[in-house]
Amino acid sequence: MIIEPRMRGFICLTSHPKGCEKNVLNQIDYVKSKGKIAGAKKVLVIGASTGFGLASRITSAFGSDAATIGVFFEKAPAEGKTASPGYYNSLAFEAAAKDAGLYAKSINGDAFSNEVKAQTIDLIKADLGQVDLVIYSLASPVRQHPVTGVLHRSVLKPIGDTFSDKTVDFHTGNVSEVTITPCNDEDIANTVAVMGGEDWQMWMDALLSAGVLAEGAMTVAYSYIGPKVTEPVYRKGTIGMAKDHLESTAFKITEDLAKIGGKAFVSVNKALVTQASSAIPVIPLYISLLYKIMKAKGTHEGCIEQIQRLFSARLYTNGSIPVDEKGRIRIDDWEMDEAVQKEVAELWKGATTENLPSIGDLNGYKSDFLNLFGFGFDGVDYAAEANEMVEIPGLI
Ligand code: NAI
Ligand code: NA
Numbered sequence: 001m002i003i004e005p006r007m008r009g010f011i012c013l014t015s016h017p018k019g020c021e022k023n024v025l026n027q028i029d030y031v032k033s034k035g036k037i038a039g040a041k042k043v044l045v046i047g048a049s050t051g052f053g054l055a056s057r058i059t060s061a062f063g064s065d066a067a068t069i070g071v072f073f074e075k076a077p078a079e080g081k082t083a084s085p086g087y088y089n090s091l092a093f094e095a096a097a098k099d100a101g102l103y104a105k106s107i108n109g110d111a112f113s114n115e116v117k118a119q120t121i122d123l124i125k126a127d128l129g130q131v132d133l134v135i136y137s138l139a140s141p142v143r144q145h146p147v148t149g150v151l152h153r154s155v156l157k158p159i160g161d162t163f164s165d166k167t168v169d170f171h172t173g174n175v176s177e178v179t180i181t182p183c184n185d186e187d188i189a190n191t192v193a194v195m196g197g198e199d200w201q202m203w204m205d206a207l208l209s210a211g212v213l214a215e216g217a218m219t220v221a222y223s224y225i226g227p228k229v230t231e232p233v234y235r236k237g238t239i240g241m242a243k244d245h246l247e248s249t250a251f252k253i254t255e256d257l258a259k260i261g262g263k264a265f266v267s268v269n270k271a272l273v274t275q276a277s278s279a280i281p282v283i284p285l286y287i288s289l290l291y292k293i294m295k296a297k298g299t300h301e302g303c304i305e306q307i308q309r310l311f312s313a314r315l316y317t318n319g320s321i322p323v324d325e326k327g328r329i330r331i332d333d334w335e336m337d338e339a340v341q342k343e344v345a346e347l348w349k350g351a352t353t354e355n356l357p358s359i360g361d362l363n364g365y366k367s368d369f370l371n372l373f374g375f376g377f378d379g380v381d382y383a384a385e386a387n388e389m390v391e392i393p394g395l396i
Pocket of ligand 2: 054137138
């Protein structure tokens with residue numbers, strides 16, 4: 001069928017298989033253009049189909065010739081209905097990996113469940129024996145707890161006070177005031193249950209006790225800090241509590257991994273347009289101002305540039321891994337640059353519907369958003385019939 005973007009709120013209901021393939025191939029080309037990284041050879045990526053997780057899988061495979069196992073939760077295609085973009089991304093990734101002679105297999109299911117953890121362990125045992133890197137890159141609004149069965153829903157709310165500030169509807173470019181009422185205690189506990197470190201710890205416990213972590217294995221999860229303007233809804237809001245929990249979990253996991261000489265890290269990444277971040281109020285306005293400034297300075301990066309730099313300039317150098325005073329890897333350094341942040345803060349104050357197209361990179365935001373779903377790529381014929389029913393061979 002001919003596939004066009006169909007927007008509803010913060011999501012796009014359709015995705016384009018050829019466009020998703022193009023997105024993946026572009027990322028592969030980028031990684032190859034940067035040369036080899038002396039990285040891990042057997043890599044498990046949890047949350048491997050989009051955003052930072054997909055970039056981690058691509059960087060491992062095409063930067064270090066790694067065998068990869070990807071875990072994700074994506075919708076397969078159905079007659080007349082496209083798959084979710086992460087499904088088509090993973091199909092394209094696996095095809096390219098196989099063409100390059102690289103092992104790649106994927107598991108599509110709920111990573112929070114005991115069952116998917118057990119399936120992953122079985123697959124590692126059968127095909128790879130052990131893994132030496134585990135990337136934890138889940139972003140989800142819900143988690144069913146594997147022990148209690150409780151369905152936790154995360155919320156994006158401030159803590160304590162009502163928050164009011166500017167936001168933009170990136171589809172229309174309309175800048176308006178948004179007011180978000182504070183959360184209750186249950187909201188905090190639920191958000192920590194979904195996006196905190198408990199599931200990461202459960203994964204690492206399961207992998208360690210199954211004996212599928214190689215000597216010196218490393219695990220990395222992703223976090224975010226960001227600017228003052230987003231603090232009430234992000235870092236000091238409910239999601240920030242979850243990130244605090246994730247970050248402290250790294251130390252616990254490192255203790256557990258001591259017996260195999262392993263280590264856990266959190267990497268603080270840059271704000272980027274992904275399915276997860278588009279749904280957070282205020283963030284799209286911040287991102288559109290940030291993009292404009294960073295593009296002008298020549299320091300703008302997307303997921304693949306971020307992760308390629310994380311692997312080559314932080315994780316796999318000859319020296320030790322540099323961390324901040326809280327033990328975190330910082331690859332958000334160019335975003336948090338003082339001059340950049342000062343400029344964002346100034347532009348923020350004066351941002352309106354009228355001037356945003358010139359002071360911010362609204363078009364960049366929109367095109368990145370379309371790209372997430374495989375739309376807007378050069379070299380893809382969107383007027384042509386596309387086969388939405390393509391399937392990932394051997395998907396578990
Ligand atoms: P994303 O939405 O692009 O990717 C999420 C991944 O998790 C996908 O592969 C999806 O299939 C998978 N997933 C979700 N629920 C699942 C489940 N129940 N079982 C199995 N897989 C599941 O998100 P993004 O933005 O790449 O986020 C990844 C991490 O990076 C998150 O921890 C996020 O907080 C962090 N981060 C994001 C930033 C941003 O600006 N987007 C900035 C810094 C950190
Ligand atoms: Na991801």
